Amino acid sequence: MPPKKSIGAEYLKGLWNENPVFRQLLGMCPTLAVTNAVINGIAMGLATAFVLILSSLVVSSIKKLIPSQVRIATYIVIIASFVTIADRFLAAFFPPISKALGPYVPLIVVNCIILGRQEAFSSRNSIGRSLIDALGMSTGFILALLLLSSIRELLGSGSFLGHQLLGSWFKPWTIMILPAGAFITLGVLLGIALLIESKTKARSV
Amino acid sequence: MNLSARMIVVLTAVGLISGSFLSVVGLLTKERIAMNQQLEIQNAISEVLPSTKTSHKVFEDESLTIYESRDENDNPVGFAVYASGTGFQDIITLMYGIDPSFSKIKALTILEQKETPGLGAKITDKTSFLRYWEGRNCEQPLSLRKPAVESPGNLAPSEVNAITGATISSEKVLDIVNLSLERLKEIKQKGQLSSEEKNAT
Amino acid sequence: MQFLIPILTLGLLGLLFSIGLSFAYQKLKVEEDPKVEAISEVLPQANCGGCGYSGCRAFAEAVAKGKAEITGCPVGGEDVSQKIARIMGTEAGKAIKKVARVHCRGNTKAAREKGIYLGITTCHAAHIIGGNKECVYGCLGFGDCVRACPFDAIHMGEEGLPVVDADKCTACGKCVDACPRDIIDLQPVSQNIMVFCRSLDSAAAAKKACKNACISCGICVRACPEAIVLENNLAVIKDYKKIDPEKIPAIEKCPTDAIGRITKEENHEG
Amino acid sequence: MDLLTLFVAAILVNNFVLYYFLGICPFLGVSKKIDAAFSMGMAVTFVMTLTAVASWMINHWILIPFGLDYLQIVSFILVIASLVQLVEMFIRKMSPPLYQALGIYLPLITTNCAIMGLALLAALKNYDFIKTVVFGVGSGLGFTLAIVLMSGIREQLDLADVPEPLKGAGIALIVAGIMALAFSGFSGMIK
Amino acid sequence: MKENTFILKSSPHFRDKDSVSKIMYAVIISLIPAVAASIYFFRLKAALIYITCVASCLITEAVFLKVRKKDMHSLWDGSAIITGLLLAMTLPPSLSLDLVIIGSVMAIALGKQVFGGLGYNVFNPALVGRAFLQIAFPVAMTTWIPPSTLQVNTATFATPLGNLKFLASITEGSLTPLKDLFWGNVGGCLGETSAIALLAGALFLLFRKVIDWRIPVGIISALAVFTGIFWITSPDKYTHPLFHVLAGGLLIGAFFMATDMVTSPITPLGAWIYALGIGSLIGLIRLFGGFPEGVMFSILFMNTFVPLINRYTRPRILGERRRRA
Amino acid sequence: MRKKTFPRGTHPPEYKHYTEGQRLEKLEPPEKVFIPLNQHFGKPADPLVSKGEEVLLGQKIGDSDELFSATVHSSVSGKVLFVKEHPHPLGSPALTVIIANDGKDTPHPDMKGTKDPFSLKPEDIRSKVRDAGIVGMGGAAFPTAVKLSPPKGKAIDTVIINGCECEPLLTSDYRLMLEYTKDIINGAELVRKAAEAKRIIIGIEDNKRDVFELFKQKMNGFPGETALLKTKYPQGAEKNLIYALLKREVPRGGLPFDVGVVVQNVGTAKAVWDAVSSGTPLYERAVTLSGPGLKENKNLLIRIGTPFKHAVEYCGGLKEGANMLVMGGPMMGLAQWNLDTPVIKGTSGLIVWEEEAFPEEFPCISCGRCVSHCPMGLVPTRLMNYSRHGYYQEAEKWGVLDCVECGCCQYICPAKIPLVHWIRVGKNAITSMKRKKKS
Ligand SMILES: Cc1cc2nc3c(=O)[nH]c(=O)nc-3n(C[C@H](O)[C@H](O)[C@H](O)COP(=O)(O)O)c2cc1C
Ligand SMILES: Cc1cc2nc3c(=O)[nH]c(=O)nc-3n(C[C@H](O)[C@H](O)[C@H](O)COP(=O)(O)O)c2cc1C
Ligand SMILES: Cc1cc2nc3c(=O)[nH]c(=O)nc-3n(C[C@H](O)[C@H](O)[C@H](O)COP(=O)(O)O)c2cc1C
Ligand SMILES: Cc1cc2nc3c(=O)[nH]c(=O)nc-3n(C[C@H](O)[C@H](O)[C@H](O)CO)c2cc1C
Ligand code: SF4
Ligand code: SF4
Numbered sequence A: 001m002p003p004k005k006s007i008g009a010e011y012l013k014g015l016w017n018e019n020p021v022f023r024q025l026l027g028m029c030p031t032l033a034v035t036n037a038v039i040n041g042i043a044m045g046l047a048t049a050f051v052l053i054l055s056s057l058v059v060s061s062i063k064k065l066i067p068s069q070v071r072i073a074t075y076i077v078i079i080a081s082f083v084t085i086a087d088r089f090l091a092a093f094f095p096p097i098s099k100a101l102g103p104y105v106p107l108i109v110v111n112c113i114i115l116g117r118q119e120a121f122s123s124r125n126s127i128g129r130s131l132i133d134a135l136g137m138s139t140g141f142i143l144a145l146l147l148l149s150s151i152r153e154l155l156g157s158g159s160f161l162g163h164q165l166l167g168s169w170f171k172p173w174t175i176m177i178l179p180a181g182a183f184i185t186l187g188v189l190l191g192i193a194l195l196i197e198s199k200t201k202a203r204s205v
Numbered sequence B: 001m002n003l004s005a006r007m008i009v010v011l012t013a014v015g016l017i018s019g020s021f022l023s024v025v026g027l028l029t030k031e032r033i034a035m036n037q038q039l040e041i042q043n044a045i046s047e048v049l050p051s052t053k054t055s056h057k058v059f060e061d062e063s064l065t066i067y068e069s070r071d072e073n074d075n076p077v078g079f080a081v082y083a084s085g086t087g088f089q090d091i092i093t094l095m096y097g098i099d100p101s102f103s104k105i106k107a108l109t110i111l112e113q114k115e116t117p118g119l120g121a122k123i124t125d126k127t128s129f130l131r132y133w134e135g136r137n138c139e140q141p142l143s144l145r146k147p148a149v150e151s152p153g154n155l156a157p158s159e160v161n162a163i164t165g166a167t168i169s170s171e172k173v174l175d176i177v178n179l180s181l182e183r184l185k186e187i188k189q190k191g192q193l194s195s196e197e198k199n200a201t
Numbered sequence C: 001m002q003f004l005i006p007i008l009t010l011g012l013l014g015l016l017f018s019i020g021l022s023f024a025y026q027k028l029k030v031e032e033d034p035k036v037e038a039i040s041e042v043l044p045q046a047n048c049g050g051c052g053y054s055g056c057r058a059f060a061e062a063v064a065k066g067k068a069e070i071t072g073c074p075v076g077g078e079d080v081s082q083k084i085a086r087i088m089g090t091e092a093g094k095a096i097k098k099v100a101r102v103h104c105r106g107n108t109k110a111a112r113e114k115g116i117y118l119g120i121t122t123c124h125a126a127h128i129i130g131g132n133k134e135c136v137y138g139c140l141g142f143g144d145c146v147r148a149c150p151f152d153a154i155h156m157g158e159e160g161l162p163v164v165d166a167d168k169c170t171a172c173g174k175c176v177d178a179c180p181r182d183i184i185d186l187q188p189v190s191q192n193i194m195v196f197c198r199s200l201d202s203a204a205a206a207k208k209a210c211k212n213a214c215i216s217c218g219i220c221v222r223a224c225p226e227a228i229v230l231e232n233n234l235a236v237i238k239d240y241k242k243i244d245p246e247k248i249p250a251i252e253k254c255p256t257d258a259i260g261r262i263t264k265e266e267n268h269e270g
Numbered sequence D: 001m002d003l004l005t006l007f008v009a010a011i012l013v014n015n016f017v018l019y020y021f022l023g024i025c026p027f028l029g030v031s032k033k034i035d036a037a038f039s040m041g042m043a044v045t046f047v048m049t050l051t052a053v054a055s056w057m058i059n060h061w062i063l064i065p066f067g068l069d070y071l072q073i074v075s076f077i078l079v080i081a082s083l084v085q086l087v088e089m090f091i092r093k094m095s096p097p098l099y100q101a102l103g104i105y106l107p108l109i110t111t112n113c114a115i116m117g118l119a120l121l122a123a124l125k126n127y128d129f130i131k132t133v134v135f136g137v138g139s140g141l142g143f144t145l146a147i148v149l150m151s152g153i154r155e156q157l158d159l160a161d162v163p164e165p166l167k168g169a170g171i172a173l174i175v176a177g178i179m180a181l182a183f184s185g186f187s188g189m190i191k
Numbered sequence E: 001m002k003e004n005t006f007i008l009k010s011s012p013h014f015r016d017k018d019s020v021s022k023i024m025y026a027v028i029i030s031l032i033p034a035v036a037a038s039i040y041f042f043r044l045k046a047a048l049i050y051i052t053c054v055a056s057c058l059i060t061e062a063v064f065l066k067v068r069k070k071d072m073h074s075l076w077d078g079s080a081i082i083t084g085l086l087l088a089m090t091l092p093p094s095l096s097l098d099l100v101i102i103g104s105v106m107a108i109a110l111g112k113q114v115f116g117g118l119g120y121n122v123f124n125p126a127l128v129g130r131a132f133l134q135i136a137f138p139v140a141m142t143t144w145i146p147p148s149t150l151q152v153n154t155a156t157f158a159t160p161l162g163n164l165k166f167l168a169s170i171t172e173g174s175l176t177p178l179k180d181l182f183w184g185n186v187g188g189c190l191g192e193t194s195a196i197a198l199l200a201g202a203l204f205l206l207f208r209k210v211i212d213w214r215i216p217v218g219i220i221s222a223l224a225v226f227t228g229i230f231w232i233t234s235p236d237k238y239t240h241p242l243f244h245v246l247a248g249g250l251l252i253g254a255f256f257m258a259t260d261m262v263t264s265p266i267t268p269l270g271a272w273i274y275a276l277g278i279g280s281l282i283g284l285i286r287l288f289g290g291f292p293e294g295v296m297f298s299i300l301f302m303n304t305f306v307p308l309i310n311r312y313t314r315p316r317i318l319g320e321r322r323r324r325a
Numbered sequence F: 001m002r003k004k005t006f007p008r009g010t011h012p013p014e015y016k017h018y019t020e021g022q023r024l025e026k027l028e029p030p031e032k033v034f035i036p037l038n039q040h041f042g043k044p045a046d047p048l049v050s051k052g053e054e055v056l057l058g059q060k061i062g063d064s065d066e067l068f069s070a071t072v073h074s075s076v077s078g079k080v081l082f083v084k085e086h087p088h089p090l091g092s093p094a095l096t097v098i099i100a101n102d103g104k105d106t107p108h109p110d111m112k113g114t115k116d117p118f119s120l121k122p123e124d125i126r127s128k129v130r131d132a133g134i135v136g137m138g139g140a141a142f143p144t145a146v147k148l149s150p151p152k153g154k155a156i157d158t159v160i161i162n163g164c165e166c167e168p169l170l171t172s173d174y175r176l177m178l179e180y181t182k183d184i185i186n187g188a189e190l191v192r193k194a195a196e197a198k199r200i201i202i203g204i205e206d207n208k209r210d211v212f213e214l215f216k217q218k219m220n221g222f223p224g225e226t227a228l229l230k231t232k233y234p235q236g237a238e239k240n241l242i243y244a245l246l247k248r249e250v251p252r253g254g255l256p257f258d259v260g261v262v263v264q265n266v267g268t269a270k271a272v273w274d275a276v277s278s279g280t281p282l283y284e285r286a287v288t289l290s291g292p293g294l295k296e297n298k299n300l301l302i303r304i305g306t307p308f309k310h311a312v313e314y315c316g317g318l319k320e321g322a323n324m325l326v327m328g329g330p331m332m333g334l335a336q337w338n339l340d341t342p343v344i345k346g347t348s349g350l351i352v353w354e355e356e357a358f359p360e361e362f363p364c365i366s367c368g369r370c371v372s373h374c375p376m377g378l379v380p381t382r383l384m385n386y387s388r389h390g391y392y393q394e395a396e397k398w399g400v401l402d403c404v405e406c407g408c409c410q411y412i413c414p415a416k417i418p419l420v421h422w423i424r425v426g427k428n429a430i431t432s433m434k435r436k437k438k439s
C-alpha cells in the first residue's frame, strides 16, 4: 500500500488526479446521458453522491464482517438500497427531474464509480478515510457533470440552467443536446484533460 | 463459523436489513408518487377540457385510456383521451379533449416526447402547433396542412398545421390522434364506454 | 404484512444468491499464483476493462502469465506499471538492481558514415540494409531502444547515442530486445567500468570506422589480466568482481576510450 | 409497432450504445480488438436475453402482484448478478473453449448498465413477454454491432497518427459521436 | 572517385510518377464543371460559399498542422481543398456563412485532424462536416431556394426528393421533370443540381484511373435495383429508378464522395460490398426513412464498416488454398 | 500467339535500349580479385587456401560440408594475399579471399571436359554442377545442385528456363540468349536430365521477340517449347512464371518442386553446360553496366571477384553527380556504398544514376493500388503498417513472409511509402523471432 495521504490530498485527488470521469473513465453512461441540461447534470451528480457517500460509509463500517466471496454481492445490495431511496425520493418530491433522468437514476446501481470505490477503497480503509474519499469522488463527478452539461446546454440551447444567456444572434447547435454531441464533447474534453495533464507533468519534471 | 455458512448468513442478513429499510421507504413514498402521477393526469385533463370539475376513467387498455369529465354541475364536458404511438425518435404520449358527441377536438397536449429539440420537439409548442388543434372538426379523419399557414382561420375545418422542418413529427401526432379517434368511435359503438366503475379519480 | 413481504423477498433473494455463490466457491476453487494476488493488490480495481481484459483480476492473471504488458492498465498509469514491474521483476533477480547499459561510443563525431542514408529511420530498418555507419557492430543511432522503453528511461543524447536514466530504468529489458545490434545489456548499477564497443573488426578496419572503437591493443588486458581478455579483436570483461579498483586508472589508459568508467552523462546524472 | 420493427429499431435506431448511452464502459474498454469485442457482444446479447426473461418474470409474477415495484432495482440487480454468476459457472464446467471465448467477459457484464438498463427500460415501456424478449435480443445485437464496428475502427486507428491526448478513449468517443450521426439516418424509419 | 557519398536505401529504386497531390488536384479539376454549374444557377451566393468553405478548411488544416508541428507543405496536398469544395457542394445555397464556417471547421477538425490528418480518417470529412451541420441546424439545412433560372413564387420551395417524400401518390406532372434534373434546373444543394456537369468530371476521373469504377457502378446499380423493385410492384406509390439516380446527391456521392480512397475499402471485393451497401441503404432511407435523402448517412454508415470489410476481404495469396465458402 | 501472363503486377519503363545492342565483351581481370566465400543462399564456404598460397584459374578455394552451400573457385591465377573480411555487396563485410593476379590465367588441371555430356547419369551431372560451384544466376543464388535434387516423392516434370529478364535496364540475359543460344539450350537439356524431367519450357517476354524466334528455331530436336510471355514485371519471379506458363500455384511457403517444376535462369543453364562440357567452374558471369550515371553503357563478361571500380573504369567512369549505385536491377537491386565491393555470382548488373530530390512521403491514402499490383496477392499497406508498429504476428498472419520483395507495391504507391523496406523489417523480425524460439 502506498503511504497514507493527508486528508486534504485524499479529498483533492478525486477532483483531478483520480477524477472518475476524466481520469478513470468511470460512470460514462450517466455522464453522457443526462448532461443535456445543467439541472439534470446536477441532480444526477447529487443523487450519485448520495449513494456513493452512504454506501461507502456502510461498506467501510461492516467491511470486516463480509467474507470476500460475497463481497460484491453484498455491496450490490447495499448500493441498490440507497439507489432505491434516491430514486423514490426524486420521484416523490421532484417529479419533473425524475422524469427527465428516466432510468438513469436506477442505473446508478451499476455505475462503475460506486462499485469501484467500494472495492478499491472503502473495503480497505477506515470509515473516516472512506468518507473523505467518497466526498472527493462525488465532488469530482459532480464537477465533471457540471462542466459537460454547461457546455452542452450553452451551445445546444444557448442557456444555462434554463436562463437564456446567449442572445438571439446565437443559433443553437441542436447536435449538442443529442447523443452525437454528447460523445464528441466528452471526447474532446478528455483530450483536453490529458493535454493539461501531460503539460503539467512536463513542467513538474 | 464455516465460510459458506458465514457467506450465507451475511448476505441473507444484508438482504433482510435492506429489505426492511426499503419497505419503509417504499411505503413512505408510495402515496406521494401515486399522487404525482394522478396530478399529472388531472392537470392534463383540465388542460384539454378546461371546465372539468371531476373526471373518471371509463376505458383502459394498452394504448388507450379514456376519461369522462364533468363540470361543476355534473354535466358531461367531454372525454379526455390519453394515447401514445411512435414519433420520429421514440414514443409520443399525448392527451386531447373531445366533446361528448365526438365532433370537435377541444384541445391537445403532449405529455411525453423525445423528438429532436428545436425541431420535432416543437409539437409541444403552444403557439405554433397545439393552438391549431383547438376546435378542429373530427368527424372525418384529420389531415395535415403543408406548407403551414399563418393563422388557424386559414385552415379547413379538419386540417391542422404542420411544423416546418418537422413534418414527420407532425404526421406522427396526427396519426396517433386519428387512430385513437377511430378506436374511440368503435368502442362507443360497442357500448364499452358506459363505465361500471364510477370511482371518481 | 405490508412490511413482511418485501423483507422476506429480499432476504430470500439474498439467501438464494449466497447459497449459489458458496456453492460456486467450493466447486470451482482455483489455485492461484501468488503474483496474481500481488498484482491485483496494486491495481486500481476499477474493473473498467480499459486494459482489454475482463476486469482487474483477469488482467493481473494475464500479466503474471506474461501475456499482458505490464503497462496495460490505463487507469493506474505509470505509478501502477512501475509497481507491477517491481513485482514481476523480483522474481528474476532479487537483490541487485540492474540497469540497461549501451556498449557503444560510436557517436556522430567518432563513427564514420557510410553514405547518405535515405531509408527508413529506425535502427532495425537501417540494420537490415547494412546500416548507415561503416562500423557494422555499433549503434545506428535511430533510437529504437528509446521508443521501446515503456518507462521513458532512455533518451537520445546530443551526440547520437542513447543515454539511460538509471533511476527510471526498471531493467525490463525491452530496449535490449529492441536493439538490432545487440549493444545494450542489463548490468548491475554498481558496475561502473565496462567495454563500450562490440566491434570485431581488425584493428585497422575498426580504427578507420570509428575513433572510439576497441583496437585490441591490449593495454587494458595488461593492466588487469585477471578480469579482462581479448576475444575476436575485442576486449571483454570476463569477471567484473575481479577488477581491483586500484587498477582502474591503468585500464582507463585505453587510447580510444573503448573501455573505462561510465561517464556522468552516460549515467544521466549531468 | 410489430415485433420486426421493434427488433430493427433496437439494433439501428434506438441503439443501446449510441442512443441510450448504456454499456459505455465495455464499449470503450473491450473494443480494442475485434475478436474480444465480438465475444463481449455475444456475451452481452446472451445475458440480455436471459435478463429480459428473468426480469419480466420477477416483475410480473412477484413485484407487480405484491405491489413491490420499489424493489425493482434491488431485485433486478440481484437477479442479474446471480444469473451471470450461474451462467459463468455453467459455461466453465460445460465448455472450456466457450468459456475462453465468452465466459471471461461475464464478470464485466455484472456491472454493465446495459443489462440493468434493459430490465428497467422493458419494465418502463410495459412490454409484454414476447416484446421484452425481442427487445432484449435486438438490443444485445445492437450493442454487438456497435462494439464490433468500433473495434474495427480502433484496430485501424491503432495504426494511425492520432494526436497523443486523444489516443484511447478520447478518439473512441469522437468516433462514437460520428457513428451516432451516421446511425441517426435511420430515425423516422419506425412506422 | 568520391567516397561515402552514395545513397543508401532499400529497393525498389524506381517510382511511378503519380503522387498523392497529383491525384488530389485531378479531383479538384474534375469538380470544376459542377462548381461552375452551381455558380451559374445560384450566382454570387454560391461563389461566396465556395470561397468561405475552402478558405476555412485550409485555415483549420493549417492551424492543426502548426499545433502538431507537422510539415506545412502538406497544407497544399490538395485534400483540404477537396474537402472544402465537396462540403460546399453539399450545402443548401441559402445557408448563412457563419454556419458554413462552422461546418468547414468541423469537417477538418472532427472529420480529419483528430484522427491524425490525411490518410487516417475513418469517416469522409466533408460528410462529417455536413452531418454536423444537418444535425446541429436542421432547419437551416433543409431550407431551399430555387435556382435563379427557375421562376417560382412560393415562399417555401422543395427539392425534387423532398417533393417526392411528401407526395401522397405519384401522378403525371407531380414529379420534377428528368430533363431539369439532368441539366440542373432544380433546387437542392449547390453541387448536386446538375447531373451533366458531375458526369463530365466523373468521366475524367474514371479515365485517369483516379477512382475505383466498382464503387459508382455498385452504388448506382444497387439503388436502381432497390427502387426498381418497388417501382415495378406499385408505380403509383414509387417512382422509377432513373429519377432516383439523377435526383439529389446520388451522383456526387457515388462518384466523388464514396470514392474517397481513405474512407473506402482497399480490396476489390471490399469495394463491391461497400458500394452495394451504400446503394441499398440510400434506397431504404429514401423510400422508408425519415429523411428525403440518404446519401450522406449511407456513406457515413458504410464508412464505419470499412475497417471490417478490409479485414475480411483479404485477397487470396498466390498459392494459398482456396478457402471453402 | 496468345501471350501468357499472371494476374496483377506492373510495367515500369524499361530503358533496355541503353545496352540492348551492346555485345558481351570480356573484361580483362584486375590486378587483385576479392572473392567472397559467401555468394550464395546457405552457409558460407570455408576457405581451402591461406595467405601466401599460389592458386590457379578455376581452382577450388572454398567448400563446405553443408548441403545448402556452394563451392568457390579462383577466377585468376596468382597468389593469395589475405583471407579476411572485406566489403560485400550484400551489406555486411564477409570473409573474402584476396588474390593477386599474375596475369597468366594458368588453368587448373582439374578443368577437364566430358566427351558426351548428354550420356551422363543424373547424379554425375549434379555432382559436376556442385563441383563447379554453380548457383542460381537469376538473383537468389540458390545452389543449383540442391535444386536439381528434389526430395523423394517430389517428381519433377517440367524444367522452366527463365529468360524473362523483367527488370528494367538489365540486358545481360538477353545478350547471353542471343550470343550463346545453343549453350543455353544444351544446358537446359542437361538440367532436364539431371532433374529427370519430361520437358523444357523456355519463357521469354515479348519485348525480346528476336530471341524468342531464335530459340524457337534452335529448340528443334529438344523435348520442349519456347513460350512468349507478356512484358510485365515481375514475369520472371518464379512463382508467377510458373503460374503464367502452367497455371500451377506453388503453395504458400513451398518451392517450385512442390508442383513438379524447376526454374533456372538462362545464365545458370549456360553455366551448367560450361561446367559439364568443358569442366569450367563458375568464375565468370555476364553483367550489364548501365544507367545515366555511367559514361558508357556495356554488357561485360566479368570475372567473379572483380571490384566494381574496375568495371566502372572500363566504362569510362562515373559521371559527375552520380550518387545511386545499384547492384542488380532498379526494382530489386541493392544499393552499394562503395566501388570496392566485388562482382559476385549473383551480380546481374550494376546500375548507376543520379537520384534527384527524394520524393515527399505521404501517409497511406488507402488507394489500394499496392493491393491491385502485388503479384503475390498481398495487402502491402497493411503489412507495412503492422511492421511499422511492431505487430509482427499480425504481419505474419497477413502473409508478410510470402512477399517476394518485387517492389511493385512501392513502385506504384502514390504516397511514396517505402513499403518494401518496412516489409523487410517485418520479415526480418519474424524470422529472427522464429530462430530465437527454436534455440
Ligand atoms: C438531426 C435531425 C433531427 C430531426 N428530427 C426531426 C424530428 O424530430 N421530427 C421531424 O419531423 N423531423 C425531424 N427531422 C427532419 C426530417 O428528417 C425531415 O427532414 C423533415 O421532416 C422534412 O420535413 P419538411 O418537409 O417539413 O422540411 C430531423 C432532421 C435531422 C437532421
Ligand atoms: C493551387 C495549386 C494548384 C496546383 N495544381 C496542380 C495541378 O493541377 N496538377 C498538378 O500535377 N500539380 C498541381 N499543383 C502542384 C502540386 O501541389 C504538387 O506540387 C505537384 O503535383 C507535385 O508533383 P511532383 O512532385 O510529382 O512533380 C498545384 C499546386 C497548387 C498550389
Ligand atoms: C520479383 C522477382 C523477379 C525476378 N525476375 C527474374 C528474371 O527476370 N529473370 C530470372 O532469371 N530470374 C528472375 N527472378 C528469380 C526467379 O524467381 C528464380 O529465382 C530464378 O529464375 C531461378 O533460376 P536460377 O536458380 O537459375 O537463378 C526473379 C525473382 C523475383 C522475386
Ligand atoms: C476520389 C477522391 C474522392 C474524395 N472525396 C472526398 C470527400 O468526399 N470528402 C472529403 O472530405 N475529401 C475527399 N477527398 C479528399 C481526401 O481523400 C480526403 O480529404 C481524405 O479523407 C482526408 O484524409 C477525396 C479524394 C479523392 C482522391
Ligand atoms: S527499456 Fe527497460 S531496460 Fe531499457 S532503459 Fe527502459 S526500463 Fe531500462
Ligand atoms: S536500438 Fe541499438 S542501434 Fe538503435 S539507437 Fe538504440 S542502441 Fe543504438
Ligand code: SF4
Binding pocket: F373, F374, F375, F376, F377, F378, F379, F380, F402, F403, F404, F405, F406, F407, F408, F409, F410, F419, F420, F423
Ligand atoms: S508486397 Fe511484396 S510481393 Fe507484393 S508487391 Fe510488394 S514487394 Fe511485391
Ligand code: SF4
Binding pocket: E266, F363, F364, F365, F366, F367, F368, F369, F370, F371, F380, F381, F409, F412, F413, F414, F415, F416, F417, F419
Ligand atoms: S499504394 Fe500506397 S497509398 Fe495506396 S494503399 Fe498502398 S500504401 Fe497506401
Ligand code: FES
Binding pocket: A026, A027, A028, A029, A030, A110, A111, A112, D022, D023, D024, D025, D026, D111, D112, D113, D114
Ligand atoms: S456506467 Fe454504463 S457501463 Fe459503466
